Amino acid sequence: MAFTRATGKHRAPSRMTCRGAKAVGIATLATAGVIGSLASPALAADTEAPAAGDTGLSQIIAIEGGLAARIEAQADAQRHQAAEAKAEAEAKAKARKKAEAKKKAEAAARAEEARESRARAARSAERARLGTFRLPVAGSYVSTGYESSGSLWSSGSHSGIDFHAASGTPVVAVGGGTVVEAGWGGAYGNNIVLRMSDGTYTQYGHLSSIDVSVGQSVDVGHRIGLSGATGNATGPHLHFEARTTPSYGSDMDPVAYLRAHGVSV
Known part of the structure; x- marks a missing residue:
């Protein structure tokens, strides 16, 4: 009776299949750590793990570290x-x-x-x-000087100076000021007293007429009246005084006063 080879699931595996099965088994044992204890030294040497520097993970870590450093630097x-x-x-x-x-x-x-x-x-x-001062009578001159003595003056001397002037000659303010007196002045006849802008006073006597009033402001050269012979006078002229106050008795040298203000007398 002849025998035939069994087929189907009872067929014996081929040599190559056996070899593959053995390789799988060895790999499984190696993974479990069993073969390491049974293998020979040569086999153990052949199956050592690669160095850390040769792995892809370390390369990725190095790349990521360099990238982070560059980002931080930026x-x-x-x-x-x-x-x-x-x-x-x-x-x-x-x-x-x-x-x-x-x-x-x-x-x-x-x-x-x-x-x-x-x-x-x-x-x-x-x-x-x-x-800017000027003469009270344009083009005139002094006919009687300051402090001249004689019986014509109650004090015994002249308290001002007289300027030669025909009756009706214009009389002007020698400088800018304000009228503080304008009217009859006894021996002075019609007279005007000005408070000058520098605080001094000037007086004009024996006028035939008065053209200003008290409180009025006048500039240098402003006509204030006309010369005459009113009051205690022997003939027409202008009596002129320079004073420290508006009152009689506070007189000062009229010539020196006018010269101090630039007037040639």
Whole structure:
């Protein structure tokens, strides 16, 4: 009776299948750590794990670490640039404010200088106006001097000076001032007293007429009346006095007074 080879599931595995099964089993044992204890030294050496530096994981870690360092460096550079830009902007703003403040201060200084210049000019003009004096009778001369003695004067001497003037000759203010007296003055006849702008007083006597009133302001050369011979007078002329007060008895040298104000007498 002849025998035939069994087929189907009872068929014996081939040599290659057996070899593959053995390899799988060895790999399984190696994974479990069993073969390590049974293998020969040569086999154990052949199955050692690769060095850490040769693995893909370490390369990934190294790449990620380098990338993080570059990102951090870029962030630091950006922060540094932002800080520099902010500092530069603040410095420019501070410089701009300082320049604006300086410009305003210079403008204010120029304005103040201009105001002071105008004030000086005004004061100079006022001093010139106040310092401009003239003779009370144009083109006249002194016919009787100051403190001349004689019986014609109750005090025994002349308290002013007389200017030669025909009756009706215009009499003007020798300087700018205010009228404090205008009317009859006894021995002075019709007389006017002015308070001058420098605080002194001048008096004009023996007038034939008066053209101003008390409280009126007059400038240098303003006509205040006409010469005459009213009061205690021997003939037409102008009696002129310079005083420290508006009253009789406070007289000072009229010639020296006029010369001190630039008038040739």
